[in-house]
Amino acid sequence: MAKTKDLNTEKLEYDFQQFYQKLEDFNYDLxxxxxxxxxxxxxxxxxDKGYxxxxxxxxxxxxxxxxNYSLISDISEFQRLLFRAGINKLETIKSQEVPDDITYHSLLKAELKALNEKFTTAGDGDRIMLEELDDISYVQNRGWLENIYLYEPLERQLVSTLCLDEAALLSDEKRKLLWxxxxxxxxxxxTVVELLVFGKQNLKTIAEILDVPQDFVDKIIFKVKERFRLV
Structure with missing residues (x-):
């Protein structure tokens, strides 16, 4: 009996070792x-910061x-499961409740429309979103709330990965607009942007993780880049 327990313990330890060896390929990016x-x-x-x-x-x-490790058939499936689990955890934390019958496919399709912002040109030649003209902070001499920035390393990752103009980081006004x-x-x-920028996943892998056509992911990244050209 004791021998059987020892064998089970050894198998469990071996399984854990195999599991963590596979994790090494994705742990950092995840x-x-x-x-x-x-x-x-x-x-x-x-x-809340730091919580x-x-x-x-x-x-x-x-x-x-x-x-469910024993049911995983290949390394690509392992990668997709890890990132899907990460997305689910983050959505739960952010209290984003999505009904079970709504798929990422339909969500992303709807959001492609939301990314089609209307732009106009201010008096000084800057392109702005039309909605900003009605915003009190814009009307009052384009005043901004104090200290509204993204985390600086995240700003640099966005600028680098999305091939934005590095001038976006040179002034407080541009950093606030970036935010x-x-x-x-x-x-x-x-989520698509964060998988690309922070998770270092390519567009094909992002589509597989979210279980949507790559064409949707391509369009979202294109429209997001168009949005950031305002900076």
């Missing part, structure tokens, strides 16, 4: 995705995935 998403949400005022930790969320994800433009991206589309 952690960066979760960390970046949390930081961005904190700086948008959606989450949630990427490491703690990762531990929960690993426990959940390990329970406004990022904050107003629809939530599901923002």
């Amino acid at each position: 952690k960066e995705f979760i960390h970046g998403s949390l930081k961005a949400s904190e700086n948008q005022g959606l989450l 949630y930790k990427a490491d703690e969320i990762l531990d929960e994800i690993y426990i959940e995935i390990y329970e 406004v433009l990022y904050s107003t991206i629809p939530e599901k589309s923002k």
Whole structure:
């Protein structure tokens, strides 16, 4: 009996070792995705700063995935499951409740329309969203609330990954506009951006993780880049 218990313990330890070896390929990117998403949400005022930790969320994800580890057939499926679990955890944290009968396909299709913002030109030649003309902060000499910025490392990742003009980081006004433009991206589309920018996933993999056609992901990234050209 004791021998059987020892064998079971050894098998469990071996399974854990195999599990964590597979994790090594995705652990960093998954952690960066979760960390970046949390930081961005904190700086948008959606989450209390420092309350949630990427490491703690990762531990929960690993426990959940390990329970079904034996059913995972290949490394690509393992990657998709990890990132889907991360997205689900973040959505729960942000209290984003989506009905079960609504798919990412339909959500992203609706959000493509939301990304089609209307623009106009201000007196000084700057392009602005039409909606801003009715905003009190814009009317009052384009005044902004104090200290509205994204986390600086996140700003640099956005600028680099989306091939934006680095001048977006040179002035307070442009950094605040960057925050406004990022904050107003629809939530599901923002997940696509965060998988690309923070999670370092390519567009094909993002489509697989979200189980949507790559064409949708391509269009969202294109429209997001168009939005950021305002900076």
